[in-house]
Amino acid sequence: xxxxxxxxxxxxxxxxxxxxxxxxxxxxxxxxxxxxxxxxxxxxxxxxxxxxxxxxxxxxxxxxxxxxxxxxxxxxxxxxxxxxxxxxxxxxxxxxxxxxxxxxxxxxxxxxxxxxxxxxxxxxxxxxxxxxxxxxxxxxxxxxxxxxxxxxxxxxxxxxxxxxxxxxxxxxxxxxxxxxxxxxxxxxxxxxxxxxxxxxxxxxxxxxxxxxxxxxxxxxxxxxxxxxxxxxxxxxxxxxxxxxxxxxxxxxxxxxxxxxxxxxxxxxxxxxxxxxxxxxxxxxxxxxxxxxxxxxxxxxxxxxxxxxxxxxxxxxxxxxxxxxxxxxxxxxxxxxxxxxxxxxxxxxxxxxxxxxxxxxxxxxxxxxxxxxxxxxxxxxxxxxxxxxxxxxxxxxxxxxxxxxxxxxxxxxxxxxxxxxxxxxxxxxxxxxxxxxxxxxxxxxxxxxxxxxxxxxxxxxx
Amino acid sequence: xxxxxxxxxxxxxxxxxxxxxxxxxxxxxxxxxxxxxxxxxxxxxxxxxxxxxxxxxxxxxxxxxxxxxxxxxxxxxxxxxxxxxxxxxxxxxxxxxxxxxxxxxxxxxxxxxxxxxxxxxxxxxxxxxxxxxxxxxxxxxxxxxxxxxxxxxxxxxxxxxxxxxxxxxxxx
Numbered sequence: 001x002x003x004x005x006x007x008x009x010x011x012x013x014x015x016x017x018x019x020x021x022x023x024x025x026x027x028x029x030x031x032x033x034x035x036x037x038x039x040x041x042x043x044x045x046x047x048x049x050x051x052x053x054x055x056x057x058x059x060x061x062x063x064x065x066x067x068x069x070x071x072x073x074x075x076x077x078x079x080x081x082x083x084x085x086x087x088x089x090x091x092x093x094x095x096x097x098x099x100x101x102x103x104x105x106x107x108x109x110x111x112x113x114x115x116x117x118x119x120x121x122x123x124x125x126x127x128x129x130x131x132x133x134x135x136x137x138x139x140x141x142x143x144x145x146x147x148x149x150x151x152x153x154x155x156x157x158x159x160x161x162x163x164x165x166x167x168x169x170x171x172x173x174x175x176x177x178x179x180x181x182x183x184x185x186x187x188x189x190x191x192x193x194x195x196x197x198x199x200x201x202x203x204x205x206x207x208x209x210x211x212x213x214x215x216x217x218x219x220x221x222x223x224x225x226x227x228x229x230x231x232x233x234x235x236x237x238x239x240x241x242x243x244x245x246x247x248x249x250x251x252x253x254x255x256x257x258x259x260x261x262x263x264x265x266x267x268x269x270x271x272x273x274x275x276x277x278x279x280x281x282x283x284x285x286x287x288x289x290x291x292x293x294x295x296x297x298x299x300x301x302x303x304x305x306x307x308x309x310x311x312x313x314x315x316x317x318x319x320x321x322x323x324x325x326x327x328x329x330x331x332x333x334x335x336x337x338x339x340x341x342x343x344x345x346x347x348x349x350x351x352x353x354x355x356x357x358x359x360x361x362x363x364x365x366x367x368x369x370x371x372x373x374x375x376x377x378x379x380x381x382x383x384x385x386x387x388x389x390x391x392x393x394x395x396x397x398x399x400x401x402x403x404x405x406x407x408x409x410x411x412x413x414x415x416x417x418x419x420x421x422x423x424x425x426x427x428x429x430x431x432x433x434x435x436x437x438x439x440x441x442x443x444x445x446x447x448x449x450x451x452x453x454x455x456x457x458x459x460x461x
Numbered sequence: 462x463x464x465x466x467x468x469x470x471x472x473x474x475x476x477x478x479x480x481x482x483x484x485x486x487x488x489x490x491x492x493x494x495x496x497x498x499x500x501x502x503x504x505x506x507x508x509x510x511x512x513x514x515x516x517x518x519x520x521x522x523x524x525x526x527x528x529x530x531x532x533x534x535x536x537x538x539x540x541x542x543x544x545x546x547x548x549x550x551x552x553x554x555x556x557x558x559x560x561x562x563x564x565x566x567x568x569x570x571x572x573x574x575x576x577x578x579x580x581x582x583x584x585x586x587x588x589x590x591x592x593x594x595x596x597x598x599x600x601x602x603x604x605x606x607x608x609x610x611x612x613x614x615x616x617x618x619x620x621x622x623x624x625x626x627x628x629x630x631x632x633x
Binding site: 155156157158192377378379380381420421422423426427430 | 516
């Protein structure tokens, strides 16, 4: 864990722009130094009053928070005229059109939130070609965003990977050049939201972090999305931290955990239980920041109030679990520090990719072309599509086929018979977490007993 | 515990075994992919060869892929609620191409935003040129039955060798 808010020396001599917010990387480091989990929503509203009220509510929440400005779909694809027209017509947009509003308007809004003093804000978008968005957020006095050449290209776009790599290289350099200590988060730990085994998630997140550093960033975060097994998630985050220390030790870095990104529980109790488990996971693993989901998730777009409730629930759960160690949960301490199978798998992938070319961008392109990296169930034309994965009987995510990835071949002899992945079993896997948490919630009778520090779903593991 | 999954290596044999070559695609505005992966697995399970061209497919790309891969059938899936709009547009484009006017093309998924009332989109999509429409609320069984019928050898000599059946009960 980084405890020094100051940036390590060695960064490029940046043209220092005046920030309108607290520095994002330093804000998370400062919270981590006093043992507080930073919690963050997903949130984007089209109009300034709505966006400003959302940011103010997050700032005022009873938790250590950073704010989010999620951009709309038109802005993500660079269609700013349509975003402007929607604003003029009063039509709804699914996020904040930062380019259409203009830098002055956004900067004034952030000023009204009081962000310059102690509130950091991240811009979230989802674009494989983010240069215009990065320019707009810099113009507005913001210093943090997220994504990556792989993680914002393969899952949701038809953009060729080579174009995304070039665009992200330019965007990283602009960000690093314009603001000292600008922060960039890799979304690589969240590929497709579910069913990707953690070794590949950890490797992709780290490789994007190395890519960011190669293009000048000095403050980065690596992501990981909560999976299907608490024990395997502890291993994965331990592996990610160990690799970050080994490869990015000269940077200011932290880990960001995403509450489960797949099909979400429908019952309020099941959804809250899953959210609390993610907060406990963050606390036990020393994770610095967490992006929450809300009980409204399975039904509608969450309101500000939904988000505040989720942020505060997550903060309370993390505080309650602060004294828990992996050992107290029956987990091996060495495994939790990264001496585990997820580390071995991620390290094998990372080493194979880095050996392909000294330029990480070129190495990533070659790795996908050769199938050394192969995201299961990702239909992008630049993904080899020969890997498949599934949920094992013990609840962990495992490979069903590794394709050409440099991983140990699967031992078919240990199998129970040569059966292929059936479509119905695939559907069952997609809703595995939803079913598990909803079933547990429906089985439980309401009681007035105080909540134990160990969520029920963990105790059952 | 985990036998290797099918990786597509066995695909060239599918047609010889009575299977068909099926092109699976989404529509231009829909970025969802889990539905497409499910369809691929189900079609492979039934012995078909699948070419899955993914989400957010522009109409021009779909037409080009139909020509490039010469499928026996095209399966369009959409779950974002715009499927009835995107679907009508793309099938009009496709049917306007003389070499593709008789290609069997079906569409399914969550085709509108009105839940159970989405079935109302069936007749208009059939009229626009789809051979069958499978709304999500009817489940996947009608589509499975359609595939079984499509795979059966056609005994009648008259008419095109394609079944005319819709889950909505509106044969073309």
